Amino acid sequence: MIEHTIFLNVRYAETDQMGVAHHSNYAVWFEAARVELMRPCGLSYAEFEKSDYYMPLIELTVRFRKAAHFDDRLSIRVQLKKMPRASIIFDYEVMEEGEGIIASGQTVHAFMNRQERAVKPPKAFLDHLAKFF
Amino acid sequence: MIEHTIFLNVRYAETDQMGVAHHSNYAVWFEAARVELMRPCGLSYAEFEKSDYYMPLIELTVRFRKAAHFDDRLSIRVQLKKMPRASIIFDYEVMEEGEGIIASGQTVHAFMNRQERAVKPPKAFLDHLAKFF
């Protein structure tokens, strides 16, 4: 398994008039965590795309338990629990100190090239991942 | 059942460097459709909140079949298939002319007051909905 945790403060622009972080931001936070998980794999996502590989989302699920508020310090933990095949699955937990898990989620991605055609994940990427499984 | 469809063009700001509409926007489009579904129910969501009722998201699911691109004309259809009880469930389909369904999804919401406590949905709201079921 590969796991990574990032920390962020809820931005003011991310709040809505309910006084909480708008739910659309969780997908953005998940993505930020996913990018950091991939970095120590020796393959930054920026490099990944420069090699003409993309990981478009196929499915997104988010379960919201508690609200996050402006300036809350959150941790976003992402886990890659098994080797990717045609698709790659990441699991997430959003935690706030003293509040525990406030949300959890999952994203399923395909591998695609710039022409939006399905491709196999790059071999170097799989080789890197294989060390962790 | 209650159903409503809105139309929108993908905004430039909604694209990402993959050249497609970023996945986080679908939750925003779902919400825009949901707001319009509620309007003809005799209860705008703006009024709903002024009466101190909120419908926070408990669960969000989105399945992405095809990418949406800048300036694509999309229709977002939202359906309320059964009377809400403790929670209310909306189903969505994002369609593009000539492309069919490009994404589908579901949102599950609770009813809450400003103090973030669970409350029953307002009676006037349920009475309005009851006419459709």
Next chain:
Amino acid sequence: MIEHTIFLNVRYAETDQMGVAHHSNYAVWFEAARVELMRPCGLSYAEFEKSDYYMPLIELTVRFRKAAHFDDRLSIRVQLKKMPRASIIFDYEVMEEGEGIIASGQTVHAFMNRQERAVKPPKAFLDHLAKFF
């Protein structure tokens, strides 16, 4: 002069915890209006980019007079007051019925290719615009 007006409702996701539309959205609305102004010019912005032309922002100014609120029906008027040369300047007014002008602004853009080099605007584009000046 070329002028175009679009209409939109403030989305819930665009509000912040102050209970108003977050200021970052005005740039997004300006852009949506700008895209529509260009469409009847015989050159959609989507086509524009497919020809490898981009109009990156050089300067953005927004003056906020009154707040916009969730579900407010706004009109965004954009004006191109003179022929572009090395840069192109658009002026904007955000209006709400019964409230008058709630914000105004200006964007200045360069012409660039995908390699982020300054280029002259496409001749077909200038020819189209020339009819209006």
Next chain:
Amino acid sequence: MIEHTIFLNVRYAETDQMGVAHHSNYAVWFEAARVELMRPCGLSYAEFEKSDYYMPLIELTVRFRKAAHFDDRLSIRVQLKKMPRASIIFDYEVMEEGEGIIASGQTVHAFMNRQERAVKPPKAFLDHLAKFF
């Protein structure tokens, strides 16, 4: 003068199909820097709002010199150069290592209460600031 610098990586969701950070994000980054500038003043912006004070934007200016790209490490420096009176003015510089200043800007804010009426800034806030001028 009071000055503060925050660091952030450009998020994938912040890019657009031009392959650069969309211009609307700079206002969000300015805000994130502003919030951090206020924190060591003994008055978090979250606390500020709980005391029923708001600082709505009156004017936003951003000058874009170079593009920011996905995953770029940016520093956002915010400066408060003079004591606020009826309004408060912040100046910003966005820098990227090895690239120098990529954007600069200014925001002018009023002081307002929840009822959207202009109010004087809180005395405790002014007292804190006075130490720096």
